[in-house]
Amino acid sequence: MRALDKLSPEECQRLIVADNVRYFGSKAANVTEFVLQRWDLEEWSRGGPVAITPPNVLKENGHALRTPVDGIHFAGTETSEYWTGYMEGAIRSGVRVAKEILRAKI
Ligand SMILES: Cc1cc2nc3c(=O)[nH]c(=O)nc-3n(C[C@H](O)[C@H](O)[C@H](O)COP(=O)(O)OP(=O)(O)OC[C@H]3O[C@@H](n4cnc5c(N)ncnc54)[C@H](O)[C@@H]3O)c2cc1C
Structure with missing residues (x-):
């Protein structure tokens, strides 16, 4: 490239x-x-395909990225518990949020 x-x-x-x-x-x-x-x-990603964090940041604080706030649910690859930053993580997060919303409606 x-x-x-x-x-x-x-x-x-x-x-x-x-x-x-x-x-x-x-x-x-x-x-x-x-x-x-x-x-x-690209100004911010500079070609990097995924966002990275130093060791332990996601382990210690990752849950905060996916905690619903006042009925707002957060999807997106960065919120995934697995394959963070990749397509797989994006899809997993979408499935998780769909389940969260369905549970909240029941
Ligand atoms: C160069 C590059 C190469 C990559 N290669 C791979 C690869 O080979 N394999 C792999 O698995 N992953 C790869 N990835 C990562 C993969 O593309 C991402 O993990 C995935 O697209 C994230 O999906 P997402 O739905 O979480 O977020 P996104 O795809 O970023 O979707 C977020 C959407 O929200 C929209 N949006 C933002 N703000 C607002 C707003 N305020 N209101 C409304 N809409 C808004 C954006 O326009 C965007 O459409 C690559 C990424 C890049 C950049």
């Missing part, structure tokens, strides 16, 4: 579409819309 960052959006598109054609076949050349997101140039 750092190499691509030096190229124009048009040049990136050409190279990425060529890769997709190599992986998925000639139909992948029929691009109707192309959005280029340069994650590594």
Whole structure:
């Protein structure tokens, strides 16, 4: 990605579409819309795929991220007890909050 960052959006598109054609076949050349997101140039994440905390922060304080407050329930990968920061954690947190809300309604 750092190499691509030096190229124009048009040049990136050409190279990425060529890769997709190599992986998925000639139909992948029929691009109707192309959005280029340069994650590594994002101001806050700088390309990092997950938020990290020092050791013990989540173990000691993680429960505070998922404690409902006045009927507001908190989902999102950072609130997950497992696979924090990843898609799996996001889905797990959604399932947890759905259950919390259903329990609260019963
Ligand atoms: C570059 C990159 C690569 C990654 N690669 C992987 C990978 O290979 N595998 C993997 O498992 N995970 C990967 N991840 C992590 C994964 O994308 C996240 O863990 C997951 O998307 C988190 O889902 P979420 O629903 O918790 O939050 P998000 O997907 O961030 O969703 C939160 C949503 O809330 C919206 N929102 C924010 N504030 C408000 C507001 N005030 N009102 C209304 N809406 C609001 C946002 O616009 C966003 O749509 C990657 C992440 C990045 C950035």
